[in-house]
Amino acid sequence: MRVRLSIVLAGVLVIAAAPSALAMTPEERTDPIPVAPRAILSLVAGFALPVDAPLDLRADLLPGAPRAYRGGTHEGVDFLAPYGAPVRAARAGIVLRIDRDYAEWPWTLRVAALASAVQEGATSPELLDRLRGRQVWVGHGNGVVTRYAHLSDVADLLVGDPVVAGDLLGAVGASGYPEGGPHLHLEIRVGDRYLGEGLEVEDVRWLVARAFSPAVIGWRDRE
Numbered sequence: 001m002r003v004r005l006s007i008v009l010a011g012v013l014v015i016a017a018a019p020s021a022l023a024m025t026p027e028e029r030t031d032p033i034p035v036a037p038r039a040i041l042s043l044v045a046g047f048a049l050p051v052d053a054p055l056d057l058r059a060d061l062l063p064g065a066p067r068a069y070r071g072g073t074h075e076g077v078d079f080l081a082p083y084g085a086p087v088r089a090a091r092a093g094i095v096l097r098i099d100r101d102y103a104e105w106p107w108t109l110r111v112a113a114l115a116s117a118v119q120e121g122a123t124s125p126e127l128l129d130r131l132r133g134r135q136v137w138v139g140h141g142n143g144v145v146t147r148y149a150h151l152s153d154v155a156d157l158l159v160g161d162p163v164v165a166g167d168l169l170g171a172v173g174a175s176g177y178p179e180g181g182p183h184l185h186l187e188i189r190v191g192d193r194y195l196g197e198g199l200e201v202e203d204v205r206w207l208v209a210r211a212f213s214p215a216v217i218g219w220r221d222r223e
């Protein structure tokens with residue numbers, strides 16, 4: 001409830017600060033989000049790497065990869081980085097959520113929730129949120145939001161604060177799902193979808209690589 005309230009408040013702040021379409025959060029956007037990878041790319045181009053680690057395009061680290069332990073699908077890009085490594089804003093935006101008072105949930109509850117998700121063959125949005133652990137969300141306008149998950153700490157920022165690419169948001173951790181080990185889970189939301197949702201893995205790879213180009217060196221796309 002507290003999180004939802006923060007998001008709503010952030011939306012109000014965003015509207016108050018800059019009443020343009022560019023400041024819209026996914027909840028406020030009403031027109032359909034383009035599905036074709038090339039059209040989506042126009043919304044998500046120009047991201048900087050959020051952590052000092054290479055962009056690894058192995059399918060298991062990308063959106064759309066199966067996650068059997070919770071009967072669901074991966075919705076972000078995983079960056080393999082050590083515990084405590086600085087996490088930085090991938091693009092300019094406004095802080096929509098920052099979990100300053102995060103408390104880890106008891107492992108007994110986690111184990112039970114995961115078992116039931118596997119049984120159902122689906123991960124509920126509530127469970128996904130808990131599994132992402134301590135998070136920072138940044139809104140970039142046009143319905144694009146980045147979520148930085150599993151953090152061990154967050155920067156001294158408040159909801160509504162503007163950030164530019166490279167600004168410190170927090171530190172790499174393993175909160176929410178310690179069994180996954182320290183890494184940064186970066187989710188790029190476009191409207192009510194995650195980047196790559198519904199696409200074939202080759203399209204996801206193309207899209208993610210291009211979203212971070214020219215930060216990515218040596219990637220040859222399939223054109």
Ligand SMILES: [Zn+2]
Nearest residue numbers: 076077078185
């Ligand atoms: Zn992940």
